[in-house]
Amino acid sequence: MPEPEVDTRRREIAGVLTGEFQSPSPDQVLENVLENVLLFLTSRRDRNAVSLVCKSWYRAEALTRSDLFIGNCYAVSPRRAIERFRRVRSVVLKGKPRFADFNLMPPNWGAYFTPWVTAMATSYPWLEKVYLKRMFVTDRDLELLAQSFPAFKELVLVCCDGFGTSGLAGIASKCRQLRVLDLIEDEVADDEVDWISCFPESGTCLESLIFDCIECPINFEALERLVARSPSLRKLRLNRYVSIGQLYRLMIRAPQLTHLGSGSFSSSDIVAQGDQEPDYISAFAACRSLVCLSGFREIIPDYLPAIYPVCANLTSLNFSYANINTEQLKSVICHCHKLQIFWVLDSVCDEGLQAVAATCKELRELRVFPIDAREDSEGPVSEVGLQAISEGCRKLQSILYFCQRMTNAAVIAMSKNCSDLVVFRLCIMGRHRPDHITGEPMDEGFGAIVMNCKKLTRLAISGLLTDKAFSYIGKYGKLVRTLSVAFAGDSDMGLKYVLEGCPKLQKLEIRDSPFGDAALRSGLHHYYNMRFLWMSSCRLSRQGCEEIARAMPGLVVEVIRNENEEDKDGFEILYMYRSLERPRIDAPEFVTIL
Amino acid sequence: MENKVIYEKDLNLEATELRLGLPGTKKPEKQAPPSLKTSNKRALPDMNEESGSGNNSSVSDDGKSDRETAPAPKAQVVGWPPVRSFRKSCFQPKKTEAEEGRVYLKVSMDGAPYLRKIDLKVYKGYPELLKALEEMFKFSVGQYSEREGYNGSEYAPTYEDKDGDWMLVGDVPWDMFISSCKRLRIMKGSEARGLGCFL
Numbered sequence: 001m002p003e004p005e006v007d008t009r010r011r012e013i014a015g016v017l018t019g020e021f022q023s024p025s026p027d028q029v030l031e032n033v034l035e036n037v038l039l040f041l042t043s044r045r046d047r048n049a050v051s052l053v054c055k056s057w058y059r060a061e062a063l064t065r066s067d068l069f070i071g072n073c074y075a076v077s078p079r080r081a082i083e084r085f086r087r088v089r090s091v092v093l094k095g096k097p098r099f100a101d102f103n104l105m106p107p108n109w110g111a112y113f114t115p116w117v118t119a120m121a122t123s124y125p126w127l128e129k130v131y132l133k134r135m136f137v138t139d140r141d142l143e144l145l146a147q148s149f150p151a152f153k154e155l156v157l158v159c160c161d162g163f164g165t166s167g168l169a170g171i172a173s174k175c176r177q178l179r180v181l182d183l184i185e186d187e188v189a190d191d192e193v194d195w196i197s198c199f200p201e202s203g204t205c206l207e208s209l210i211f212d213c214i215e216c217p218i219n220f221e222a223l224e225r226l227v228a229r230s231p232s233l234r235k236l237r238l239n240r241y242v243s244i245g246q247l248y249r250l251m252i253r254a255p256q257l258t259h260l261g262s263g264s265f266s267s268s269d270i271v272a273q274g275d276q277e278p279d280y281i282s283a284f285a286a287c288r289s290l291v292c293l294s295g296f297r298e299i300i301p302d303y304l305p306a307i308y309p310v311c312a313n314l315t316s317l318n319f320s321y322a323n324i325n326t327e328q329l330k331s332v333i334c335h336c337h338k339l340q341i342f343w344v345l346d347s348v349c350d351e352g353l354q355a356v357a358a359t360c361k362e363l364r365e366l367r368v369f370p371i372d373a374r375e376d377s378e379g380p381v382s383e384v385g386l387q388a389i390s391e392g393c394r395k396l397q398s399i400l401y402f403c404q405r406m407t408n409a410a411v412i413a414m415s416k417n418c419s420d421l422v423v424f425r426l427c428i429m430g431r432h433r434p435d436h437i438t439g440e441p442m443d444e445g446f447g448a449i450v451m452n453c454k455k456l457t458r459l460a461i462s463g464l465l466t467d468k469a470f471s472y473i474g475k476y477g478k479l480v481r482t483l484s485v486a487f488a489g490d491s492d493m494g495l496k497y498v499l500e501g502c503p504k505l506q507k508l509e510i511r512d513s514p515f516g517d518a519a520l521r522s523g524l525h526h527y528y529n530m531r532f533l534w535m536s537s538c539r540l541s542r543q544g545c546e547e548i549a550r551a552m553p554g555l556v557v558e559v560i561r562n563e564n565e566e567d568k569d570g571f572e573i574l575y576m577y578r579s580l581e582r583p584r585i586d587a588p589e590f591v592t593i594l
Numbered sequence: 595m596e597n598k599v600i601y602e603k604d605l606n607l608e609a610t611e612l613r614l615g616l617p618g619t620k621k622p623e624k625q626a627p628p629s630l631k632t633s634n635k636r637a638l639p640d641m642n643e644e645s646g647s648g649n650n651s652s653v654s655d656d657g658k659s660d661r662e663t664a665p666a667p668k669a670q671v672v673g674w675p676p677v678r679s680f681r682k683s684c685f686q687p688k689k690t691e692a693e694e695g696r697v698y699l700k701v702s703m704d705g706a707p708y709l710r711k712i713d714l715k716v717y718k719g720y721p722e723l724l725k726a727l728e729e730m731f732k733f734s735v736g737q738y739s740e741r742e743g744y745n746g747s748e749y750a751p752t753y754e755d756k757d758g759d760w761m762l763v764g765d766v767p768w769d770m771f772i773s774s775c776k777r778l779r780i781m782k783g784s785e786a787r788g789l790g791c792f793l
Contacts, residue, residue, distance in 0.1 A: 026761050097678075099673065100678075101676075101732065102672075102673030102674070102676045102678065102679075103672055103679065104672065104673040140789075185678065185680065187680075213680070297684070320681075321681075321684055323685065345685075369677065369681060370675065371685050371686075372685065373675050373677040373681070373682045374670060374675075375670065375671070375674070375675065402675060402677070427675055427676060429674075431671070431674070470785050486674065486676070487674075497734040512671075513671075
């Protein structure tokens with residue numbers, strides 16, 4: 001039980017024993033009851049609803065919320081959040097918008113963790129978990145975190161940057177209760193610090209250690225010792241500097257692993273000639289609990305058979321860094337009957353996807369990444385693969401598919417076969433590419449998706465698209481929360497259809513599409529309900545944006561210039577979001593807040 | 595091309611050397627074999643030979659003019675396709691390494707049960723390479739002379755060149771060696787002596 005509740009209880013009991021107990025007033029009883037009930041309420045949407053009932057419910061909810069979720073770090077200030085929610089154990093903070101991942105946002109835009117960690121250091125002494133996404137985190141921030149929270153248990157950093165191995169060393173050495181250290185797709189500077197050696201010598205509570213994104217070598221002997229003294233370790237994802245021989249040594253020490261990131265899956269500079277290679281197959285066979293496998297960063301396909309023993313149990317397999325061909329994939333996937341999540345490179349071709357469709361009947365999520373991510377590359381997967389998946393994997397809920405050729409027919413087929421789809425993201429890499437068989441725009445395909453997939457909440461569109469596609473989205477996409485648009489549409493009508501038709505729209509990111517000020521105006525009724533709107537290289541003018549800023553004081557309207565841009569009035573990006581605060585003061589020179 | 599710069603005093607052979615390149619430039623860049631250079635060839639199924647920096651270039655109309663692939667490829671647009679740069683860069687590793695000049699080679703020694711892989715680019719010349727080999731395999735190469743090969747050792751470091759011939763390490767200039775060496779083998783015994791006497 002959280003500390004303060006225990007104290008209250010103790011006082012009550014003490015009161016009874018000494019005869020000083022006084023019956024609480026009916027209001028107090030109600031509040032106590034409410035607080036105790038609310039402890040069980042974990043969903044933040046439910047909690048938000050509760051807080052709106054009346055003042056006392058608002059107070060009770062604020063006192064009992066232990067998980068704080070802040071979807072946009074600039075929507076609220078640390079001080080305000082801390083004043084309302086006093087007993088927080090876990091914080092989720094999200095910073096930059098997603099298009100920043102693709103170099104569309106100039107660096108140093110913002111999303112600094114520093115003001116948050118500084119405020120929390122004094123106000124949330126019992127903080128246990130921090131989850132950050134697309135935030136700028138410094139080594140000093142990590143140092144402060146490590147020093148300030150004695151009960152700290154979980155640190156998860158996703159797509160963050162600004163820190164290095166010296167920050168990790170601080171976490172490792174000072175967070176004695178650390179159970180989870182997950183570094184996922186971060187940019188981690190190589191400070192040449194041996195952070196692996198910084199974990200407590202006497203043993204750790206580590207359950208999850210994920211560092212596959214770290215692009216510098218680690219001290220392997222120290223890692224081996226760390227694994228040996230971490231009996232609770234279930235999830236271990238190694239970076240590409242760990243060879244298969246080293247992987248073997250770790251696996252035999254940790255057969256209890258459930259999640260494994262296999263590192264390079266290739267030999268280091270010492271390759272045994274003759275019988276001296278370890279028995280990789282046995283090592284995998286000994287991991288009876290393994291359900292999630294990833295890594296394969298520099299795979300030598302000859303080693304693939306080593307994983308056969310675990311395939312039948314796998315629910316998640318990430319081959320998205322594994323340069324393997326159709327036959328190599330087939331040899332593995334034929335065993336993976338329980339697979340639910342599968343990430344792969346298009347190097348496996350349509351035929352490889354056909355093999356997936358034939359075996360993986362339980363598939364929920366598929367991501368097909370391009371090995372050659374350029375507009376004019378060859379493109380080994382096409383509508384053929386998509387069609388096959390739609391026919392074989394009827395339970396599919398989420399798909400991300402990069403390709404060079406697609407047809408409406410295949411997309412329509414998927415919309416009908418996979419009615420459980422919640423996320424549909426299709427990226428036809430050549431801009432403005434039509435259906436390659438009929439030559440028509442891809443309107444009908446995407447239209448069918450929004451029409452037939454009644455649970456769809458996230459959509460990313462591509463290819464040649466007219467305003468018609470948007471009219472379909474506005475008409476049928478009633479649950480769509482996230483929409484991603486690039487090089488699409490003919491006129492303002494496109495954006496209007498969406499802004500007027502999609503009541504649940506929260507996150508809208510648009511680039512290089514012909515939408516102007518009139519279209520922007522059509523969303524005024526809705527912008528307060530959204531987390532953000534991003535529009536870059538569209539047809540907006542500064543006056544148009546200023547108009548929005550004037551009309552909606554609760555919105556922060558940022559216009560972001562290209563750093564090299566001479567014209568102080570020109571801008572590349574409009575990024576706007578609701579906020580309870582005055583506009584941020586940490587914006588760099590190339591950001592103008594209207 | 596004559597070098598118009600006149601160096602005083604002694605015969606400056608460098609100044610009068612016939613070579614390609616503008617006056618005032620240093621030694622001509624090693625002509626790297628096509629597979630290592632940023633090439634205009636169509637990518638092979640498993641390897642990318644095109645420069646992968648396209649995702650960071652800004653939109654331009656003329657694109658990269660040195661591309662020979664037909665049809666003329668579109669200019670690469672910033673942030674498109676929407677793949678994180680980390681992922682994009684993972685599959686140009688062979689090319690990127692080659693661009694940086696890394697040359698990974700297998701080294702074997704007669705009688706040793708294991709191979710090693712080394713990066714030739716790490717070494718600046720033969721002495722460094724030989725020293726590294728000696729340390730790696732715990733042997734001594736002896737003294738090298740052009741006429742007699744490696745004296746004072748029963749081992750001789752050899753390499754297989756692009757044509758499939760086995761040559762003695764040290765016979766050709768270093769730069770030529772790096773660009774033509776495919777693998778290394780430290781030969782032992784009579785075979786080694788035979789090779790040394792070949793010259």
